Amino acid sequence: MRWLGFDWEDRLFYASDYFDQMYDYAVQLIKAGKAYVDDLSTDEMRGYRGTLIDPGKESPHRNRSAEENLDLFERMRAGEFKDGSRVLRAKIDMASPNLNLRDPAMYRILHAEHHRAGNKWCIYPMYDWAHGLEDSIEGITHSICTLEFEDHRPLYDWFLDELGVYHPQQIEFARLNLTYTVLSKRKLLQLVEQGYVSGWDDPRMPTISGLRRRGYTPESIRNFCERVGVAKTDSTIDVALLEHCIRQDLNKRAPRVMCVLRPLRVVIDNYPEGQTEDMDAVNNPEDTDMGTRKVPFSRVLYIERDDFREDPPGKFFRLAPGREVRLRYAYLITCVGAVKDERTGEVVELHCTCDPASRGGNPPDGRKVKGTIHWVSAAHALAAEVHLYDRLFTVENPGDITSSADFEGVLNPNSLETLTGYIEPSVSGAAPGSRYQFERLGYFCVDSKDSSPDRMVFNRTISLRDSWAKIEKQL
């Protein structure tokens, strides 16, 4: 929460801080004849509850005396009874059309250690009972929750009114659903437990820790929330909006750097062997205050395989036999030959010539080249592990899957691709969490968990918008 930018100051509250007071309130309700101890089993209670359409029946223990209830409740607390053997229920109305009002449980017996209260208690309050009490004790004015609690509000109100205590107002709003992912804790837990992700902070998880490790900034998340708004319509936000927010933020603040993900070796035939030049590169064209850096250039380079086509389709502006392109911040080069693997026919190396007069990227004659591609000097590049993350699911609403909650069929098998990238040496020593734009590829951050100085690990936060991909799709 702090990382997101919030500060609760001295107001870190826990429901368990109020267990004693809640117990006293329960006693108060028992004395008032508004709560009773029931001995029905879970199954029996279910039977007595009725259905959505039919009213329930009253428990045979519903009319025990206050004295008996008090005695039983004290003994529940004292640990005399087994888990599940008894429960304290509110005495409301077994025929209520709102099932939450059919004598809901307030306390159940649970001989379990509490992470804060230790072993002090063996009875624990139910959510509906605890919720309003916490709010009331803390003196809050409005209690915001999600839509599914709308028909719990009458119960929230009932407890507070029967107790005659300060009564905050519960207001329900839609939860924030997102396309191509699930957000329910249960489903997320399933992803973790069944090993579909590496943990709660896996960069594909829509958790705060996951988003953080993925490279999302707190500002982008808050901005996203502001844009989404708050309303009561049960809605699902297009994940593209989240992606837009992080791109917008990182475009302004992420330093640019060059990295080649799928290397194709390029030899500049007319460039002297053994020579190295430092090219001046702008750190962020969106913010010149971020300065410049030097990028080493030499005779043997790597470029992206995708940036070369032997037989280029129309509108392909990158390298091809006989074509000239700009190596960003370096030289204009022309492809003069391709070396192929004899067996597979795969292009394994390119031979190019550079125009020495175009140093820095601009030819003195002012001729235009349509394409500018990124590159890295083979001898200077740093090898790093790069994680290419993509959406976890292939369908827009994986949460809709009703069956046995089996995600198998809708999980994106390519949500993580790991490869070795070759990065310009300037990123060496970057701190975990550092964010960069790998030019023409996307935004990446140094993994905060697995990266080390000798083997850096980068996570792709989000790709850059790729209009070429759209054009190519239509070809």
Next chain:
RNA sequence: UGGGGAAUCGUCUAGUGGUAGGACGGCUGACUCUGGAUCAGCAAGCCCAGGUUCGAAUCCUGGUUCCCCAGCCA
């Protein structure tokens, strides 16, 4: 066929009796040493049917559709 909610561009969201607006996404085009960014523009919506009113997304009536509820979970 019980109860509780919600319906406005593809997706979110404003508008609460007076010109239906914004964002994302989509599509054009301009510009560009990132096919990024930026800029300009276009398409796209009031769940339906009646009614009230000079005038209805908004008020009334009746429908329709969708979501939630039968945990000793939250």
